Amino acid sequence: EHRGAIPGIIHGGSGSGASLFVEPMPAVELNNDIVSLQDEERREVVRILGELTSRVGERADELSRAADILGELDAVQAMALAGKDMGATEPIISEEGELETEAARAAGFTSDASAGGSGRARRSAPLLELKDARHPLLIPALSERLGIPRRSSRDPVPVTLRIGGSDSVLVISGPNTGGKTVALKTVGLLSLMAQCGLHVPAATGSRLPVFRKIYADIGDEQSIAADLSTFSAHLASIVEMTRELDRPALVLLDEVGAGTDPTEGGALGVAIVDHFRARGATVMATTHHGLMKAYAQSTPGVACASFGYDPQTYEPTYRLALGIAGRSLALEMAERLGLPAAVVKDARTRLDRKEAQAEALLKKLEEGEEKLRQDSARIDEERRAVDAAREELRATQFETERRKRSELEAFRRELMKRGEEAARRAADAIQKAVQKIETSKRAATTAGTKARTEALADIRAAQTEALSAPELGLAPEPEPAAAALAVGGRARVPNLGVVGEVLSLNGDEVELAVGGKRLRVPRAEMVGVAGPSPSRGAVKISTVAPDRAAGAGSSEVNLVGLTVDEALPRVDKALDEALLADRHEVRVIHGFGEGRLRKAVAGFLEGHPHVAAVRLGAEGRGGVTVVELKE
Structure with a gap:
């Protein structure tokens, strides 16, 4: 009865007819707007999808290949994950x-091995x-x-x-x-x-x-x-x-x-x-x-x-x-x-005799196989234990050898270090002694002579220290036994305190190899030494300055062909070397000529602090001057 109270559109009613469902007129306009907007939304969606479809269609081949590749990658990943879960390996x-x-x-050729003919693939x-x-x-x-x-x-x-x-x-x-x-x-x-x-x-x-x-x-x-x-x-x-x-x-x-x-x-x-x-x-x-x-x-x-x-x-x-x-x-x-046990027992009695024997034989074989398997497993275990022990022993031996080599190398380095220090101290002492000698020569006084004598004593002490090298833990070598001089044998020069290998015998001179150098020494000033020749590869520590070691074995100086300015420094050097070697005589060969060189040498030696006497050598008949040094 109130259906006209609300103006609008009736969309239906209840089953009893007592209720009506009415859309008011103000809502109709709003619903119409909503429907229009929904239609526009659908049209826009269709437009966008069409545009996207067109774009995808342009790249259809590429996208298809990409999908195939992604499928392959997915399959490979699945295979890898399955292999990981299974703990699988590559066969x-x-x-x-x-x-x-x-x-x-x-x-x-046929794969059927039962087919006849010689053309069969085998x-x-x-x-x-x-x-x-x-x-x-x-x-x-x-x-x-x-x-x-x-x-x-x-x-x-x-x-x-x-x-x-x-x-x-x-x-x-x-x-x-x-x-x-x-x-x-x-x-x-x-x-x-x-x-x-x-x-x-x-x-x-x-x-x-x-x-x-x-x-x-x-x-x-x-x-x-x-x-x-x-x-x-x-x-x-x-x-x-x-x-x-x-x-x-x-x-x-x-x-x-x-x-x-x-x-x-x-x-x-x-x-x-x-x-x-x-x-x-x-x-x-x-x-x-x-x-x-x-x-x-x-x-x-x-x-x-x-x-x-x-x-x-x-x-x-x-x-x-x-x-x-x-x-x-x-x-x-x-x-x-x-x-039930009775059923099983009855079945055993019904077994064929031959079949029962065959079963018993198989059982025996299986028991033997099991025993062999157990023995094999035990042997394998023992073999692994032996291999492990052998490997451990090998590792221990390797470590022992490595440690031994390391300790020997460390000892060698320490030995060389101490030897070098001893040689350096000896060289310093010798250098200082030489400087004393040079100073005393310039002084040319009794005090200078005493200083040079003290310097020589310092040099000998330095040589003794370097050769004995007490800090190296090396005991001094005993005096070698005497023997005849022979090429290839050993010889000792007492004045120089060195032992070397005899290279050649030339009359009154002997060529000797000492520390990788060659010396010519008068035969009278050396003695043979019994025992094998020194090793050519042996390492020697030189304790004498290199510029003096080469002439240490010379007892004469040859001035023939030299000027006075060239000759006098050589004479002075020869006297110093003789003093270092504890010699008492030096032969100066100056020849005859006009006599200027002989006179210059005589003048140089006159008043020399270490010269005791000067005379002409009979063997040279005036071409040689023999210088006797003071004690």
Whole structure:
């Protein structure tokens, strides 16, 4: 009744008709504005999207390539993260059994090894070798990332196996739930991972070939809808493999020949495996059939292996032992899982006698294999301990030798340092003594003579100090025994206090090598020394100034051909050297000529503080002046 009280548009009413929904007229204008703005917004969005689409369309090829690259990078990152979670390594891709080319096929070569004709392609089986391999889904880190619940808290036991080369077939036996099927799946999955460029969860050095096809018959494919039993389902899968086999191929067969009569199933399993082997496939099969085990142990090119168990509890160890067939442990497993003991005992009595003997023999072999494994593990541990001890001993010896060399080098450096210090002190003392002599010569007095005598005493003391070198910890050498002079022998010059090697004997003169220098010394002034010649490489510390060492062995001075100004300094030097060598006589050879040189020498020697007497030498008949020095 109040519908006209509010002017506006009626949009509806309630179910009873007592209420109406009215849009007041002032709101109509506002709603119209809102609708208009929404239309404008939609048109602007369409415009912007159209413009962006146009821009993207212009760069469609580049964006497509970028998307492909991002996809590849994402895949590589996923592969890397998966490898990290698995602790995976890069496998070695085997070069054996490489893929056949289409050209080889066209030329008449076939990958079917059962085909006749001489054009058949023949190759050794590709090498597949896994070391400490693990199934990816059993690795804790990866299963947690994928959200797969773990059935056991134990870490997976890695498997090590080898197929290929001379043995293209591996038959694995052992107890139920022992790890046979997991081993098959591990080999197949890791082969596919390697061919997809993934790292595999196995130890370094694992080797995987490139297969053209990988075939697997694993698990129970029985189907009521398809009217397939366990046996027929397995057989249908194997029939399809025989039709499609393309080498190089990997064939994985789980419980081959199972699901039917054991005798016929065993024979059929052997025939199937041998068929694939003859056609050049790499085959890995698991079995419980005794006939299959015997086939694996007696056929060239077929290897056998088995999963072990604890002989006390019959629990599986999941360790694969190569080269030996294993027991299925059906009765032991039944007993362990709780089957009544009477039933198990009755089953034992019903075993065929030959089968029982074969089982007993296998048990004995397995026990021997386990003992060998334990012995091998103990030997390996002892070998590692010996290697560690040897390495420790080698390191100790190396450190001892290094420390010894270091100490010897430090001692040598200290010895050289002290020797150099002693030589430097001696050289300083000699230099000071020489300066005293020069000063005393200029003084030409009795006091000067005394000073020169004291200087000579200082020089001899310095020589003694340098040669004995008490601070070096070296004891003075004993006086060597006398011997005849001979070329190559040793000789001692008492006046100089040196020992050298005799180089030559020239009449009254002897050429001597001392400290790497050659001296000519009168034969009368030296004595031979017994013993071997000094080493040419021996290091000697010179304690005499170099400008005086060369003339220390000379007792004469030759002035022939010299002027007076050149001759007198030589005479003065010869007198000083004679004083240093504790000589009492110097021969001055001046020749005859006009007599000016002889007179100049006589005048120089007259009144010299160290000259006791001067006379003409009879051997030179006036061409030689002999100078006698004071004590």
